[in-house]
Amino acid sequence: MKPFTYERVSTAAAAAAAAAANPGAKFIAGGTNLLDLMKLEIEAPTHLIDVNATGLDKIEPTAEGGLRIGAMVRNTDLAADVRVRRDYPVLSRALLAGASGQLRNKATTSGNLLQRTRCPYFYDTNMPCNKRAPGSGCGAMDGISRQLAVIGGSDACIATHPGDMPVAMRVLDAVVETVDAAGKTRSIPMADFHTLPGDTPEVETVLKQGEFITAVTLPAPVGGRQIYHKVRDRASYAFALVSVAAIVQPDGTGRVAFGGLAHKPWRVEEAETEMPNGARAVTARALADADPTGDNAYKLSLAERTLALVLAEAKE
């Protein structure tokens, strides 16, 4: 690990101010991803701002009938919250499909949104990677890419977002709440929060330097059968090859987002009009622009079949 200085802050405003004052700083909450990357010197902040004591660890009802989830709410607590289990089960299921019990006890809501890719070329510092070292090239394109993106990638990067929770947040139309050093707040819909790699794959979200996530807000519950189905290389504790977060209403209409396919949770609202016509009709539209490699073309049929399974389960 590269040396860094360390401070604890007790308010969101102080966190944003500390980050604005120090361009080499990173926030640390659970730290389960950041410290992993710091040990490999893939992340090398010069200053860490510990935001665990900011008091943002509550889940509260909103005036609109939804829930406001504090940024520091741990994955375990969010998945187990009785309101989330009852009204947003796709979110509980997505959280429980991720990581291990130990990690979920530590990992936070905001940190989960900011997880970095598990692309093996991002992790291997002997290899080129435009995300880790902009301009160095991409080792994955002609390398082993079975885990990587099939849609929304660029000539610079075909990494995927590794998260499960964000896929459920996307299908639930969640909104990310932030504050900056000037005290200005911003509400960023999940649809806009994560970015595609383009020619700046090192940029993964629309957050500005020093902008601090305070909460994620869920709209009022929409009901329906809510299912999260994750396909992975082993039964537990592995990242998704493909995952499907779906909300299916009794008349067959609904919403669907995919994980494991792109640099962000993948949802194409126009494709959802095909939900009553079955999985093939939905994925034909949602994944129409796919550009897979030879290694990962299997993800297209896997996504369709996983959605077919989910739609069948929703009818039970």
Add this chain to the structure above:
Amino acid sequence: MTAAPRPHPVPTGTSVRLTVNGQPADLVLDPRVTLLDALREHLQLTGSKKGCDHGQCGACTVMVNGRRINSCLSLAVMHDGDEVTTIEGIGTPDALDPMQEAFVSHDGFQCGYCTPGQICSAKAVLEEIRQGIPSHVTRDLEHVSFSDDELRERMSGNSCRCGAYANILAAIREVEERA
């Protein structure tokens, strides 16, 4: 306009007060020291093991404020005021914890390297089920109950390269059935 990042600073000692197995411990640490290294190298509590050092194997599992975490993926300075329980705080050679006793009687280990993490995790798993915290294999999110499938899923963050899994499962099941 953002200023250029500062160069990497010379690390300075940061004070942290932990309570480890009921005993206060005041330390001044380089902020890079993980909770695991603080326990092993600074407090000589070498029961918690360093396996992968990346949160994948679970050998470093300890309890912090009653919840299991990977101590390798946390900085010690992030735990000011926290209560840490390691394997040294669970039973003694003369008076084993029921979980330790069950691991012995079921041969829940071979080389023993992962065992402290397995035991910390196993005790926490039974408590999580008791608290009604659901898991990936919980059929009905609102009704959590004990089963072998629940144990397998909840223990997936603890690897055992000797492959003692079947006996680990039997040991944990026995503790649950006796409770």
